Every structure is written in structure tokens, then in C-alpha cells.
Amino acid sequence: MNHRELSKEIIQLTGGQENITQAWHCITRLRFNVREQNKVQLEQIKALDGVLGAQFQNDQFQVVIGNQVAAVYEQIENQMKQSGISRPETDAPRSKGINAVLDTISGIFTPILPAIVGTGMLKGILALLVTLGVIQENSGEYQVLSSIANAAFYFLPFLLALSSARKFKVNEYIALTLAGTLLYPTILNAYLANQLEPIRFLSLPVSIVNYTQSVIPIILGVWLLSYVHRWVDRFIPGPVKVIFTSMIVLVITVPILLIAIGPLGNYMGIYLEMGTSWLFAHSGPLTGIILGGLMPLIVMTGMHYAFFPGTLQNLSKLGYDVLLLPINLITNMSQAGAVTAVFLKTKDKRMRSIALSSGISALLGITEPALYGVTLKLKKPFYASLIGGAAGGGFITAVGLKCFGFAVPGLLSLPLYIGPNGGMSNFWYALIGIGISFSVSFVVTLLLKWDEPNARNSSVSDSIQTLTEKEQDTATAFSQEPVTPVTVHSIEDKKGEVFSPLTGELVPLAELPDQTFAEEMTGKGIAIRPQDGRVTAPFDGTVTLVAKSKHAIMLTSSSGIDILIHVGLNSVSLKGKYFDVKVVAGQEVKKGDLLLEFDMDGIQGAGIDLVTPVIVTNTPDYLDVVPVQVKGVIPMNELLLLTVR
Structure with a gap:
């Protein structure tokens, strides 16, 4: 697709x-x-x-x-x-409560990631080039590239103003103007000149604060702007809104931002830095072990966005981060170690291919393909990756690993672990942490056993026990009577059940004159020759398609089984005559709910064979699709098919 x-x-x-x-x-x-x-x-x-x-x-x-x-x-x-x-x-x-906070943070920080990640990577490359002696810090090339690398952080309030305006649904250009007041030379120059006396506005003090690279003040400012704008806009007549609304909004919002919200946000950022430092000073390795072990779960729930304000605040004020970026680097490498072990150990070609490609992505810092495509699917490798992340996390927090720029936490971000003055000890700590995390996850995955969900066997007997001779004889003897479903063993929770949507005689697909069904081009299943003109839902699920000619219905079960019920062969030629559909696409149904009624005599009188294929159309998603019985008359709502993973 x-x-x-x-x-x-x-x-x-x-x-x-x-x-x-x-x-x-x-x-x-x-x-x-x-x-x-x-x-x-x-x-x-x-x-x-x-x-x-x-x-x-x-x-x-x-x-x-x-x-x-x-x-x-x-x-x-x-x-x-x-x-x-x-x-x-x-x-x-x-959203409400913590969900509202996380949704807001995610909506604000996600759009600006390309800018801060791109410039962060350039900062790491520059550090590497200086360390290797390829470029000198006093050269014109370095100064130009350095201005690019630092621009996104220096003017971070502008980026955050734009994304905050979109999240809070307020005019983006007014929000950018708000950010401009924070970075206007009047306040910035006073700060650079160490001016202690605050500027006065209506006798209220405007604190002298450096808002370059700040995070929280502009977010709070745009949040306030959104309320002030809506309030003012209600009272301004339409013809003069463009003139007066923005002016009044800025005159109200900017002083509040500079006098109260800006300094408050600045202090919040300072305390975030202090909190991070305290955490690592008092718990060190324990923090790394806990976060390293839980980070994949934190990322899956979106909770990692709660770390973003603190991470950017640390980078802007301290020049480095010791929490989110180093921990994410280690846990990403633990995912890479787990899927690499899966690649070497699995016998399934498809899983091997997925593990190889997702392992490369994980090494580059993109772990979702590994997480959702391999480790979570197999479960045991996921547990191994948590262990590897905890081991590596404990080490890097014990040695105080620092990341000096914002980038996707993968091997390409390693230059960001070179010290600002070319110091290499921090870089070696990063390599050791990666080695611990990758190796532990890799070895534990190799030692654990897991089920191969896609491995295909040559026969159904490898998935379920075959019928005993007595059961086969019984099925044959009562081939014209309703038969009791065969007892199925050793499938446990790997089976998905499809119940019969009709009452009628079972017909193997191979015996049908329509080659599309007989050769299983649309999927595996079985056919039923109806004895009653009703079709019911074969499971709890959703109707996904109703044919315009009303002769066929597709459904998806709550567990993901896709079923096609095709009443009659070549019945599309009837153009809906003799069919009465009781459901619509998108409708949720329960097992046994009536889906369709049809006139058996009318359809057969038109020369149409009423045999009805029941097909699992997403057969490739399963190890096998097994008819529970292949002969006899099956009652409606009796177990018909099993999908085996």
C-alpha cells in the first residue's frame, strides 16, 4: 500500500x-x-x-x-x-488531569523536533570535527556552522510560541510577537550588562531575565494569550477586529508575561534543574536502573513527553542532559540487542527479515519497528530488553553520563557525548553503557525460549492433534446428520474461533466449481450448503463490508479475524434480488445476531448454486486455518473454524 x-x-x-x-x-x-x-x-x-x-x-x-x-x-x-x-x-x-498535561506537552514539543534534532546533530558533528582536528574553533567555517547548530536553542521561544499557538488554538503571529517581547534587546541587553535595577511598568517591576533558550515562560504566556484573545475578541466589533483586537490583547498579555509569568516560568525551570541534580546526587544508579528498565513502557504510554521541558531546560541552562537522552540511548540499544538475537535465533524467514530491518532502525534510534514488530510480539525478547536497559541505565547514571545536544538517541548521536572541550571520557562512558545494554539484552534473549508465531509446518497435525481413527469413522458414519465438533487439543490461547453462520451440509472448498474459492485464492475456510435461509454472525465483531448485490458480507472479529460469507456461487448476477440484509457496514454485532435472510427457492429457481463459502480472508496472518469438521451437517452457531497462531 x-x-x-x-x-x-x-x-x-x-x-x-x-x-x-x-x-x-x-x-x-x-x-x-x-x-x-x-x-x-x-x-x-x-x-x-x-x-x-x-x-x-x-x-x-x-x-x-x-x-x-x-x-x-x-x-x-x-x-x-x-x-x-x-x-x-x-x-x-x-483531556483531563495528567492526560491533559501530557497531551499538551506532546502537541507542543513534537512539531519542533525536526529543528532541535537537526541542529543538535550538527552540534555533535562539529564537536567530532574539532576533536579530530578537521576544523578549528576560530575559523569562519566553524562560526557559521555553530550559529546554525545553536540557532534553534537560542531562539527556542519562537519555535515554542508557534507550536503552542497551534495547540492552544490562538493566532500564531500574535504568539510569535509575544516571544519577540521576551527576546527584545531592551531586556536582553540589560541582562547582559548585569543591570540589577528592574524596569518599571505602572510602578510594577519587570524582572531582568535572559529568556533565550527558555522553555516554560513562553508556553505559559501563549496559554494566557489564548484566553485573553478569546475574551477581548468577543467585545470588538467585526469591522475593526483586525485593528484593535491584537493591540489590546498584546497590551494586556505582555506586561503580565514580563512581570509575573516570565519570572515564574524561569524559576520553575531552575527548580527542574535542581530537582534533576538532586535526584542523581542522592539515588544515582538506582534511578538509572528503574528508568532504564521502564523507559520502553514509558515511551509506549507517551509519558516520556513529561521529561521534555526538563531536558530542554537542562540543555539550555547547563549545556547537557543527564536524564532522558542518555537513558533513551541505552534503552534503544537494548532493543537493538534483543532483535539482533531474534534475527540469529529465529527460524522463520519473515520474522528474521523484520528483526534485521528493525534492528538497524533501533541502532539509529528508532525503536518502534523493533518494539511493535518483534519484541512485544514475541514477549520474551521484550523482557530481555528491559533487563538490558536496566543494566546499562545503572552504569551510565553511576558515572554521570552527559549528552551535550538534542538528537535521536542512536549511534549517530554519539558525537554529542564528546565533551565541549574535546574531552573523551564521557564518550567512552557512552560506548561502555551501550555495550552493557546491548550485550545483556542480546544474551538474555538467546537464553530465553519463545514461540515462533509465524513458523509454518508441513501439516495441520503439527498444530493440533489429528483425529483418531474412531473419530474419523464416527464422522463418516453420521455424514448426513448433525455431528458433534471434534475435540481439539493443545491449541490453548493461540486459537481464534469462528462459529457457523448457517445450518447446512459441509463442503470442502476444493470441491467447489469456482476456482477462486477452490484454490483458496481468497483464503482458507470451508463451504456450507444451506438448509435454512438465514445467516448469523460467526463471532463478536464488526461488519466491515456489505456487497451492493447483498449476497456477501465481510466481518472482523474482536481478535482480528476477517471473514467473508458469500451466499451462493455467481449470486452477484441476481443484483440483490431474493436477499434481505439486516446490518450495515460499521455495525457491531454479537455472535448469533441475524445478518441476512435469503429466499432459497427463488435463488435456486434462478439456477444459482446456493453453496456458501465461509473464508478467513486474512489467512496469511495465521499459522493455519483449520475446519473443526469437514463432513456432515453443522448447526448454526456451532464451532466451525479455528485460526491457529
Whole structure:
């Protein structure tokens, strides 16, 4: 599926554009705020080719794409712009409590990541070039490149003003003007000149603070701006809004920002720095062990965004980070170690291919393909990666590993661990921490045993026990009577159950005259020759498609089994005559609910063979699809098929 097709499917299955109130993306995930979560078809999105996973976290709907997320998001953005659908935001559900905080932080910091990651990487490359003697710090080349590397952090309030305005739904240009007042030379020059006496505004003191590289003041300022703007805008007549609204809003907001909010935010940043220093001074390795072991879970829930303000504050004020970036580097390498072991140990070709590609991505700092495609799927390697992350995290916090720039935590970010004066001890600590994390995760994964979900055996007997001779004889003897389903052993929780949607005689697909079904081109299953003109739901799930000619229905179970029920062969030629559909696409159904009624005599009178294939259309997702019985008459709602993982 190409990016355009994938984006269309995601939008449709998310409830359509009218259900999406906001969309953005991070390094690997599409992120949505939606009006109604029950309109999002989660399992269908997970099943899309190109989607690694999907989940609701912190009142966000997240679709894990991996390395191609930017290209998919671009197509989503284009389609939403082209539609011209106006989506008023007033009826969008609001997050509450900690979810609201995390949703806000994520929405503000995610859009600016390309700028701070790109310039952060350049900063690391410059440090490496200086250490190798390729470039001199007093050279013109270094000065130009250094200005690029530091620009995003120096003018960080501008970047945060833009993304905060989009998150708080206020005019972006007024927000940028607000940031400009924080960085205006009047205050900045006073700070650089060590001016102790504050500037006075209506006798109130305006603190002399350096807001370059600051994080919290501008976010709080734009948040205040959003409320002031809405309040002022209500009282200004339409013809003069463009003249007076922005002026009044700025005259109200800027003094409050400079007198109260700015200094408050600055002190909050200072205390964040002090809190981080205290944490490492008093608990050191224990903090690293806990965070290193839990970071993959923290990232999965989106809680890592809570560290972003502190991380950027540390980088801007201290010049380095000792928490999020070093810990993430170590845990990313532990994921790489686990999937590398899977690559060497697995016998399944598809899993080997996924492990190889996701292992390379993890080494570069992108772990979602490894996490969702390999370790979580196999479970034991995921546990091994947590152990490796804890081991490496304990070491790097014991030695006080520092990261001197913001970048995706992978091997390419290693130059950021070179000291500002070319010191290499911190760099060697980073390499040792990577080695510990990767090695522990790798070895533990090799020692553990896990089930091969995609390994295919030559016969069904490797997955379930074959029928005993007595059971086979019984089935044959009562071939014209309803038969009791065969007892199935040794499948445990790996089986998915499909119950019979009709009452009728069982017919193997191979015996059908239609080669599409007989050769299992559409998937494995079995056919039923109906004795009753009713079709019911074979499981709890959702109706995904109703044919225009009403002769076929597709459903998806709550566990992800896709079923096609095709009443009659070549029955599409009847153009809906003799069929009465009782459901619509998107409708949720319970096992046994009536889906369709049909006139058996009318259909057979038209020369149509009524034999009805029941097909698992996503057969490749399973180890096998096994009919529980292949002969006899099966009653409606009796166990019909098992999908085996």
C-alpha cells in the first residue's frame, strides 16, 4: 500500500475527517485528537499494511508507522486540506488531569523536533570535527556552522510560541510577537550588562531575565494569550477586529508575561534543574536502573513527553542532559540487542527479515519497528530488553553520563557525548553503557525460549492433534446428520474461533466449481450448503463490508479475524434480488445476531448454486486455518473454524 492509499484508509477508519480535530506526528507515530473514540476502528487500522501498531494513550489516538511517518502524514495533511471540511473545535472532547498535561506537552514539543534534532546533530558533528582536528574553533567555517547548530536553542521561544499557538488554538503571529517581547534587546541587553535595577511598568517591576533558550515562560504566556484573545475578541466589533483586537490583547498579555509569568516560568525551570541534580546526587544508579528498565513502557504510554521541558531546560541552562537522552540511548540499544538475537535465533524467514530491518532502525534510534514488530510480539525478547536497559541505565547514571545536544538517541548521536572541550571520557562512558545494554539484552534473549508465531509446518497435525481413527469413522458414519465438533487439543490461547453462520451440509472448498474459492485464492475456510435461509454472525465483531448485490458480507472479529460469507456461487448476477440484509457496514454485532435472510427457492429457481463459502480472508496472518469438521451437517452457531497462531 502506498502512502496515499494508507493515509486514506487511516482517515476513513479513524472515523473520517469530521471526527479528527487535530493531527500531527512525531518521529515514528501519527497522533490524532478525535471527537468520538468509538468511531475509531482500532483493529482494522492495526491490520493495515504499513501500520506497526495503534493505540489510545493519554486521550490521543496514535498510529505507529515507523520510518515513513513523515511521508504518510504529508498525505494525510494534503487530503484534509483538499477536502475543505471545516471542523469547529468547540465540540472537541477535552483531556483531563495528567492526560491533559501530557497531551499538551506532546502537541507542543513534537512539531519542533525536526529543528532541535537537526541542529543538535550538527552540534555533535562539529564537536567530532574539532576533536579530530578537521576544523578549528576560530575559523569562519566553524562560526557559521555553530550559529546554525545553536540557532534553534537560542531562539527556542519562537519555535515554542508557534507550536503552542497551534495547540492552544490562538493566532500564531500574535504568539510569535509575544516571544519577540521576551527576546527584545531592551531586556536582553540589560541582562547582559548585569543591570540589577528592574524596569518599571505602572510602578510594577519587570524582572531582568535572559529568556533565550527558555522553555516554560513562553508556553505559559501563549496559554494566557489564548484566553485573553478569546475574551477581548468577543467585545470588538467585526469591522475593526483586525485593528484593535491584537493591540489590546498584546497590551494586556505582555506586561503580565514580563512581570509575573516570565519570572515564574524561569524559576520553575531552575527548580527542574535542581530537582534533576538532586535526584542523581542522592539515588544515582538506582534511578538509572528503574528508568532504564521502564523507559520502553514509558515511551509506549507517551509519558516520556513529561521529561521534555526538563531536558530542554537542562540543555539550555547547563549545556547537557543527564536524564532522558542518555537513558533513551541505552534503552534503544537494548532493543537493538534483543532483535539482533531474534534475527540469529529465529527460524522463520519473515520474522528474521523484520528483526534485521528493525534492528538497524533501533541502532539509529528508532525503536518502534523493533518494539511493535518483534519484541512485544514475541514477549520474551521484550523482557530481555528491559533487563538490558536496566543494566546499562545503572552504569551510565553511576558515572554521570552527559549528552551535550538534542538528537535521536542512536549511534549517530554519539558525537554529542564528546565533551565541549574535546574531552573523551564521557564518550567512552557512552560506548561502555551501550555495550552493557546491548550485550545483556542480546544474551538474555538467546537464553530465553519463545514461540515462533509465524513458523509454518508441513501439516495441520503439527498444530493440533489429528483425529483418531474412531473419530474419523464416527464422522463418516453420521455424514448426513448433525455431528458433534471434534475435540481439539493443545491449541490453548493461540486459537481464534469462528462459529457457523448457517445450518447446512459441509463442503470442502476444493470441491467447489469456482476456482477462486477452490484454490483458496481468497483464503482458507470451508463451504456450507444451506438448509435454512438465514445467516448469523460467526463471532463478536464488526461488519466491515456489505456487497451492493447483498449476497456477501465481510466481518472482523474482536481478535482480528476477517471473514467473508458469500451466499451462493455467481449470486452477484441476481443484483440483490431474493436477499434481505439486516446490518450495515460499521455495525457491531454479537455472535448469533441475524445478518441476512435469503429466499432459497427463488435463488435456486434462478439456477444459482446456493453453496456458501465461509473464508478467513486474512489467512496469511495465521499459522493455519483449520475446519473443526469437514463432513456432515453443522448447526448454526456451532464451532466451525479455528485460526491457529
